[in-house]
Amino acid sequence: MYSTTTDNIQRPAETAARRAVHNRSLEPPCQAACPLHMDIREYVDLTAQGRIMEALQVIRNGNPFPSICAYVCTHPCEEACRRGQVDNPIAIRALKRFAVEFGGDRMVQAEAETRNTQKVAVVGSGPAGLACAYYLRKLGYPVTIFEAHSELGGMLRVGIPQYRLPRDIIDNEVQRLTQIGVQIQTNARVVSLDLLFEMGYQAIFLTIGAHQSLRMGIAGEDTPGVIDGATFLREVNLGLKPNLGRKVAVVGGGNVAIDAARTALRLGAQKVRILYRRSRTEMPADEVEVEQALEEGVDIEFLVAPTRIKRKNGSLLATCIRMELGEPDARGRRQPVPVEGSEFNSEYDTLVTAIGQAPQNAGELGVRLGRGSTIQVDPITLTTNRTGVFAGGDAVTGPATVTQALAAGRQAATRIDDFLQHRYPRPDKDTHQSPLGDLKPKTIEAIRKIGRLDPPVLSPEMRTHDFQPIEMVYDWEAAINEARRCLRCGVGAEILFQDKCATCLNCLRVCPYHVPYVDETGTIQIPADQCQACGVCVAECPAKAIVLRRPFERRRVDEELDHVLKSAVQAKSRNTIIGFCCQYGLYGTGSLAGLWREAKAGIWIVPVLCTAKVETHHMLRAFEAGAEGVFIAGCGEQCARENTDFWLRQRVEKVRRVLPQIGLEPERIKVFESTSSNGGDATAELDEFADRIGTLYIASILMQEVQN
Amino acid sequence: MIVAEQKHLDEIARMIAPYERVLILGCGTCVTVCGAGGEREVSFLHDALRLAQSRDGGMQHLFTEYTVKRQCDAEFLDVLADKVNEVDAVLSLGCGIGVQAVAERFEEVPVLPGVNTSFMGMAKEWGVWDERCAACGECRLAETAGICPITRCTKGILNGPCAGTKNGKCEANKDMDCAWVLIYRRLEKQQQLENMRRYYPPRNFLAIPRPRRIVTKAPVAVGGENE
Numbered sequence: 001m002y003s004t005t006t007d008n009i010q011r012p013a014e015t016a017a018r019r020a021v022h023n024r025s026l027e028p029p030c031q032a033a034c035p036l037h038m039d040i041r042e043y044v045d046l047t048a049q050g051r052i053m054e055a056l057q058v059i060r061n062g063n064p065f066p067s068i069c070a071y072v073c074t075h076p077c078e079e080a081c082r083r084g085q086v087d088n089p090i091a092i093r094a095l096k097r098f099a100v101e102f103g104g105d106r107m108v109q110a111e112a113e114t115r116n117t118q119k120v121a122v123v124g125s126g127p128a129g130l131a132c133a134y135y136l137r138k139l140g141y142p143v144t145i146f147e148a149h150s151e152l153g154g155m156l157r158v159g160i161p162q163y164r165l166p167r168d169i170i171d172n173e174v175q176r177l178t179q180i181g182v183q184i185q186t187n188a189r190v191v192s193l194d195l196l197f198e199m200g201y202q203a204i205f206l207t208i209g210a211h212q213s214l215r216m217g218i219a220g221e222d223t224p225g226v227i228d229g230a231t232f233l234r235e236v237n238l239g240l241k242p243n244l245g246r247k248v249a250v251v252g253g254g255n256v257a258i259d260a261a262r263t264a265l266r267l268g269a270q271k272v273r274i275l276y277r278r279s280r281t282e283m284p285a286d287e288v289e290v291e292q293a294l295e296e297g298v299d300i301e302f303l304v305a306p307t308r309i310k311r312k313n314g315s316l317l318a319t320c321i322r323m324e325l326g327e328p329d330a331r332g333r334r335q336p337v338p339v340e341g342s343e344f345n346s347e348y349d350t351l352v353t354a355i356g357q358a359p360q361n362a363g364e365l366g367v368r369l370g371r372g373s374t375i376q377v378d379p380i381t382l383t384t385n386r387t388g389v390f391a392g393g394d395a396v397t398g399p400a401t402v403t404q405a406l407a408a409g410r411q412a413a414t415r416i417d418d419f420l421q422h423r424y425p426r427p428d429k430d431t432h433q434s435p436l437g438d439l440k441p442k443t444i445e446a447i448r449k450i451g452r453l454d455p456p457v458l459s460p461e462m463r464t465h466d467f468q469p470i471e472m473v474y475d476w477e478a479a480i481n482e483a484r485r486c487l488r489c490g491v492g493a494e495i496l497f498q499d500k501c502a503t504c505l506n507c508l509r510v511c512p513y514h515v516p517y518v519d520e521t522g523t524i525q526i527p528a529d530q531c532q533a534c535g536v537c538v539a540e541c542p543a544k545a546i547v548l549r550r551p552f553e554r555r556r557v558d559e560e561l562d563h564v565l566k567s568a569v570q571a572k573s574r575n576t577i578i579g580f581c582c583q584y585g586l587y588g589t590g591s592l593a594g595l596w597r598e599a600k601a602g603i604w605i606v607p608v609l610c611t612a613k614v615e616t617h618h619m620l621r622a623f624e625a626g627a628e629g630v631f632i633a634g635c636g637e638q639c640a641r642e643n644t645d646f647w648l649r650q651r652v653e654k655v656r657r658v659l660p661q662i663g664l665e666p667e668r669i670k671v672f673e674s675t676s677s678n679g680g681d682a683t684a685e686l687d688e689f690a691d692r693i694g695t696l697y698i699a700s701i702l703m704q705e706v707q708n
Numbered sequence: 709m710i711v712a713e714q715k716h717l718d719e720i721a722r723m724i725a726p727y728e729r730v731l732i733l734g735c736g737t738c739v740t741v742c743g744a745g746g747e748r749e750v751s752f753l754h755d756a757l758r759l760a761q762s763r764d765g766g767m768q769h770l771f772t773e774y775t776v777k778r779q780c781d782a783e784f785l786d787v788l789a790d791k792v793n794e795v796d797a798v799l800s801l802g803c804g805i806g807v808q809a810v811a812e813r814f815e816e817v818p819v820l821p822g823v824n825t826s827f828m829g830m831a832k833e834w835g836v837w838d839e840r841c842a843a844c845g846e847c848r849l850a851e852t853a854g855i856c857p858i859t860r861c862t863k864g865i866l867n868g869p870c871a872g873t874k875n876g877k878c879e880a881n882k883d884m885d886c887a888w889v890l891i892y893r894r895l896e897k898q899q900q901l902e903n904m905r906r907y908y909p910p911r912n913f914l915a916i917p918r919p920r921r922i923v924t925k926a927p928v929a930v931g932g933e934n935e
Contacts, residue, residue: 499777504741509834542746543736543775620755624762650835654752661717662760 025549026490026528030092032434033080035407038062040077040092041488047095048483049583049609050476056103059096064134064406065173067105068127068156070097071165071469074286074401083487085439088452090486094471097455098479106172112180115140118420119200122146123190124207126154127402128393130173131409132205132416133182139417143182144201148189150238154209155394156402158234159256161263162467193365193389203388203416206367206375207409210394212360216251216353220309225316229256229354236263245349247271249318251306252354253283254399258290260352261298265464269350272298277305277323277336292470295460303336307343309351316348359395367391374398381425382408382415390416436489436529443530446513448642453482484584484640491553492531493538493546495524500545507537507546512642534641535613539651553609557618560606565625568604575602575697577629577690578622580614583607584635603690610634612644619655619669629668629693631686636673645673665696709830710738710803711837712823714749717756720799723820724757724769727797732757732822733788733810734775735802742837744823745801747775753801753822779806785813792817827859845916851903853894860887866908 030040039058046055059066073093081089099105120136122129125147133143151157153170178184190196196204213228215221227242229252235242248269250261253276261272274293276283279302283290294300308319322342325334358373368385370376375384375391382390392408394400418425439447456472457463463470474482492515495501503524508516515530516537526537526546538546538554547554557580568576606622608614611634622630632652636645649671656666670689674682724730732750740746750773761768774791776784779802788810792798797818800807804825811819827839842859848866849856858864862880863872868888872879876889895901 500736500747502736502740502746504746505831506743506834509831542740542743542748544747544751616752617755620752620759624755624759626762658717658756662756662763664763 023550024494024496026436027434028489029080029082029434029436030077030090030489033076034062035076035401035404036063036410037407038077041486041491043099044090044092044095044483044486045488047099048480048486050480052099052103055099056105056108059099059103060105060108064131064410065127066096067100067169068165068173069093069403069406070100071169071471072156072160073403076401076403080434082436082439082489083485086444086447086487087449091452091454091482094455094474095479095483097471098474101473102476102479108176110134110176110180112137113140114142114181116420117142118202119144120203120205120416120420121190121196121199121201122205122207123196124148124154124209124393124395125152125184126207126209126393127156127405128207128409128412129154129205130177131406132207132392132412133177133409134180135410135413136416137177137180137182139413141417141420145177145182145184146188146190146196147184147186150187152184152186154207155211158211158237159230159259161233161237161259161266163262163266163463163470164259166469191364193367193386197388203390203420205409205412205416206362206365206384206389206391206395207393207405207412208359208362208395210357210359210374210399212358212373213353214356214358216306216355218307218309220311221353223309223311223316225311225349226309226351226353229260229352230357232260232352233263236267241267244269245315247315247348248273248350248352249306249316249346249348250274250352250354252276252356253278253285254354254356255285255289256357256399257352257354258285258293258298260354262293262296262464264350264352265296265298266467273348274298274300275304275306275320276300276302278334279303279325282325282333292457292460296464297460305336305338306351312347316351317345318348318351319343319345357394357399359398362395372398381418382412383419388419390419434490438529440530443513443515443532446642447487447532448640450481450485450640452485453478480584488533490528491549492528492533493526493535494528494531494549495526495545496547497543497545498523500543502543502545504542506540506542510536510540510647512536512644532641534644535610536644536647539613539615540647557606557608557613557615560608561618561621564604564606565622568625573602573604575694576627577603577631577693578606578625578627579603579631579633580606580608580611580618581633582611582635582639583609584640603686610639610641610644611648612641614648614651616651616655619652620658623659623664623668628697629670629689631670631672631689633672633674638674645671668693668696709741709828710805710825711742711827711829711839712739712744712803712825713742714744714753714801714823715821717753717760720753720820720822721757721760724797724799725767727769727795727818728767729770729772729795729797731788731791731795731798732771732773733779733798733800733802734773735779735800735806736775736777737780739801739803739806739823740775742831743835745803750775750801753799779803780809782809782813785810788814844911844913845920846911848908851906851908852891853898853900853903855887855891855894857887857891860885860890866911 028041043055043058075093077092078089083089119142122133122145125145133145136143152174211230213230248264250257261274264272303323304320306318306320310317322339323336326337328334362375368376375396377391377396382392384391390412392412393405455474458470513532516526519525611632619630659666734745734747734750754773778784792814799820799822800810801822807821828841829837829839832838839859869886873886878884878886
């Protein structure tokens with residue numbers, strides 16, 4: 001019988017609200033960079049543990065259409081990812097794709113019920129419109145989408161080529177929208193907003209996109225054989241197969257230009273050349289897309305712009321002029337300046353212009369327009385000059401990303417809800433700025449370098465003759481290894497109880513990353529933006545003054561152990577062996593995960609997130625609860641963190657020293673490590689350990705018999 | 709700082725054997741720093757003792773644990789009054805001073821030492837502790853370049869090195885630096901080698917009157933005329 005005063009074993013379950021108060025984690029840069037503000041750190045971490053369905057749930061909480069983002073997100077999160085300061089950023093988009101595919105996103109059923117009577121019309125069914133409809137429906141409004149084209153999706157369907165976003169993905173999301181009761185009107189171009197109001201809609205969300213290609217403003221632009229990028233992609237995506245001839249030129253350097261060029265290749269053009277007036281550095285297109293286009297054989301000519309187009313002998317004669325880069329403009333992009341007398345002629349069969357797009361016809365709807373014929377809105381409320389009319393997406397921002405459009409749709413839904421409920425619009429509570437600074441050079445130096453692993457992509461030869469998606473999904477092990485690289489910014493350790501801190505400097509001495517330091521007042525500081533959340537200092541602090549910033553992480557091992565101990569008692573397990581097993585990596589979810597399923601009866605597994613968090617307390621408690629043997633299985637040299645194994649072994653040695661004094665053999669506790677080579681031996685090792693414990697168990701029973 | 713190490717579990721188990729209810733009392737200062745009796749060690753000992761009694765099936769103790777900021781001052785111990793009332797013994801993981809302070813504050817309850825107070829020293833690195841001061845009461849570090857020959861020389865000689873030094877190590881332990889060689893090297897760096905040539909008369913340790921007491925307060929009479 002015993003009791004403890006500092007009892008961390010039996011604590012009342014915390015409510016979500018209390019947990020939020022105690023949660024002292026800081027917002028990571030990836031989340032701050034995401035227009036949707038998704039909890040990326042969390043779902044990457046869940047993926048690293050192999051908890052894919054939970055990862056998908058986190059993703060779905062922050063994103064109405066994760067399967068779409070999984071294919072086409074431009075991932076600003078990856079640009080912000082601090083792992084990029086160490087080696088390469090985490091492949092966040094690819095991990096999301098993995099979670100979506102393996103977590104069963106297709107099976108997710110959306111639900112919504114009508115709680116409000118005010119009808120809302122969404123004009124346009126691009127990502128912004130779909131997202132707005134989704135969230136408004138979730139808020140309980142009857143929603144109707146009006147789409148001018150025959151199919152829903154806006155730019156998703158008519159702009160993005162199929163090899164980047166398979167159409168069944170869009171269909172699936174649209175299907176879910178109809179399931180939750182969103183009304184859909186296709187082939188319905190809205191020409192008058194008054195009409196919509198007359199039809200009884202009380203709020204309108206204008207999200208008509210930016211489908212109108214900008215004109216180059218040069219002679220011969222209307223010559224047959226010259227086509228604008230948006231129209232070209234729309235025709236192809238809606239099923240036409242235009243004959244482009246042999247040689248195709250694409251003018252522009254954005255994603256549309258790249259998409260048009262790669263689409264042209266897939267339509268059978270033999271020579272596709274992109275003409276861009278600046279250099280590669282200034283190219284706004286996604287780096288990977290450019291790379292893939294080059295692999296596929298697209299030719300990019302930099303610092304070139306057409307000045308005149310003429311029809312000659314059945315083909316196009318484009319006169320181009322060479323450029324050089326001049327002074328940076330207001331946005332910092334260097335302006336191209338024509339080089340005098342450098343004109344030259346080239347012949348093409350087709351020329352696609354893709355130098356930018358703008359919204360079309362918005363003026364006819366009676367809303368005030370701003371720069372580049374975009375719709376003018378209040379950035380906070382998304383209201384236009386007309387009461388009850390909101391606008392968002394490309395129609396407001398000009399051509400932007402899918403994620404930005406989704407975010408605009410979500411924001412619009414909230415604002416329309418505010419409007420219809422006569423509420424003052426609540427300001428966004430999110431700061432959208434991570435408090436975490438850059439990693440310091442000495443921290444970077446100490447972080448284990450593990451290169452980024454991108455999912456496999458079809459070879460250029462295989463992908464250019466049709467429109468099949470070119471990127472494949474990670475396999476299980478690759479995804480987990482990639483997710484494990486996450487630095488888990490902002491959830492590290494902190495000295496929560498400064499009054500307890502004895503300034504012993506243990507944390508400073510044990511930290512593998514040299515993060516804690518003594519400030520000028522003699523106080524220990526653990527800067528949150530450098531901490532790698534390995535948990536070593538938490539377990540080594542002699543005053544127990546250091547904790548992890550997230551409360552559930554603090555209690556995790558204890559709770560899992562409690563659970564296992566209870567189950568073991570209920571199962572009347574004898575000769576119990578308790579194993580603390582890391583859930584990251586091979587022992588948890590990778591090739592060695594099966595080990596535990598095949599393990600002999602009597603072996604109970606306590607899942608832990610890195611064995612560095614297993615303390616002597618946990619090991620002793622396992623023995624106290626009747627375990628005959630205890631083992632700890634970690635990733636060893638494959639751990640994404642530094643020195644975790646050393647500190648674990650220190651603690652195991654401490655327990656080993658005390659066991660004989662209690663009459664237990666020190667070999668009852670053992671550390672297993674996965675190394676790159678022992679995949680096969682691990683089972684044998686575990687069996688051997690179990691046998692040894694079995695022998696000790698029988699011996700101890702015999703001893704008792706003898707004594708009695 | 710005072711350096712101590714936790715006693716062997718057997719010894720602790722024997723000590724607490726007669727008492728059913730035991731308060732394991734940690735100290736948040738020196739013994740926390742040296743990893744012998746801080747909050748973590750208190751729970752480690754608690755866990756180990758519970759484990760031991762779960763296995764031997766003998767007397768079942770009722771343990772409680774608590775860690776005070778500092779055991780060697782009575783004011784920090786006041787919070788313990790209720791807790792101590794409810795136990796049969798206190799197992800203090802404070803240094804010898806802490807044990808005595810707790811024993812003095814709670815005279816009715818036996819206070820048992822859970823650690824062996826070892827020396828005054830410092831951390832060489834994580835998990836390694838070195839003795840540095842013998843509290844002789846007559847500091848001569850100014851003459852020995854900040855290296856104490858009384859603690860760091862095995863023989864404690866005041867005029868070293870002796871003939872037992874070899875390659876800068878001590879004859880008593882070849883892994884241990886000879887304190888006098890260290891002194892020589894540092895004096896050399898400070899260009900004060902003449903300090904080595906001086907003769908230091910032997911000290912009479914027997915003359916130290918124990919227990920020592922230092923009084924810093926002046927004998928003033930409140931309200932009276934002070935001369």
